[in-house]
Amino acid sequence: MFTGIIEAVGTVLGVKAYGKGYELKVDSSLDLSGEKVGDSIAVDGVCLTVTSIDKGVFSVIASQETLSRSTLSLCRPGQKVNIERALRLFDRLGGHIVLGHVDTMGQIKEKTRTGESTGIKVTFDKRFAKYVIEKGSVAIDGISLTINSVEDSVIEVNIIPHTAVSTSLTLKRPGDSVNIEFDILGKYVESLLGHGKDKRLEDLLKKQGMM
Structure with a gap:
C-alpha cells in the first residue's frame, strides 16, 4: 500500500523483454539499504516487486497485464518516473490510500x-x-x-x-x-450500492447530501 506522496524522481536505466512482460532497471536516487528483494515499490503509480537492488538502483518485473493497463509499456531508457516505497506500519498517511493497481x-x-x-x-x-x-x-x-x-x-x-x-x-x-x-x-x-441488498448506506449518503 502507498500514500501517493512521491519520494523521488527516478531514471529508467534499461528496459528488456522478460517473457511477455518487461524488466525495468531504475536509478531511484534513494537510499535503499532498508529495502530487500521481494519488497513492493511503486513506479509511476504501479506496484511492482523488487527483483534486485544495488545501492540506489533496483530492478522490477512488469507483467503483460500490467503493461496492458499502464504507461510502463511506453518506458524507455532515460525516462523519468515517480518512485514511492511501500507504506510501513506507523508511517503517516499524508496523501490517500493508493494500492498501486492502475485502473x-x-x-x-x-x-x-x-x-x-x-x-x-x-x-x-x-x-x-x-x-x-x-x-x-x-x-x-x-x-x-x-x-x-x-x-x-x-x-x-x-x-x-x-x-x-x-x-x-x-x-x-x-x-x-x-x-x-x-x-x-x-x-x-x-x-455496496450496486448490489442493492442494503439501502442503509445509500439512504445515509443521500441524507448527508453526498448523492
Whole structure:
C-alpha cells in the first residue's frame, strides 16, 4: 500500500523483454539499504516487486497485464518516473490510500498556468466516471491529487509548486498518457450500492447530501 506522496524522481536505466512482460532497471536516487528483494515499490503509480537492488538502483518485473493497463509499456531508457516505497506500519498517511493497481491510462488534454500552480485536465474512459467526485482523490502517475472539477470523462487537478519539482508530471505535455488509479473507497461504496441488498448506506449518503 502507498500514500501517493512521491519520494523521488527516478531514471529508467534499461528496459528488456522478460517473457511477455518487461524488466525495468531504475536509478531511484534513494537510499535503499532498508529495502530487500521481494519488497513492493511503486513506479509511476504501479506496484511492482523488487527483483534486485544495488545501492540506489533496483530492478522490477512488469507483467503483460500490467503493461496492458499502464504507461510502463511506453518506458524507455532515460525516462523519468515517480518512485514511492511501500507504506510501513506507523508511517503517516499524508496523501490517500493508493494500492498501486492502475485502473486505466488517461491522456493529458490541457495544461493551464494559474499563478504559481498548474491546472491539468486529464481525459479517461467514461466507464470509470462512477468513481470520480469533485474534491475526491485520484492517483495520477502515483501522485495523490485532489479533483478540482469533473466534466463528463475529464477531470481537472491542480499541481502546486512543490509537487511540480518533486514529481515527473510537469515533464508531460498535452497528448501524453498517464496512469490513473481511482480512489479505492469509492470503489467499495459503489460495490455496496450496486448490489442493492442494503439501502442503509445509500439512504445515509443521500441524507448527508453526498448523492
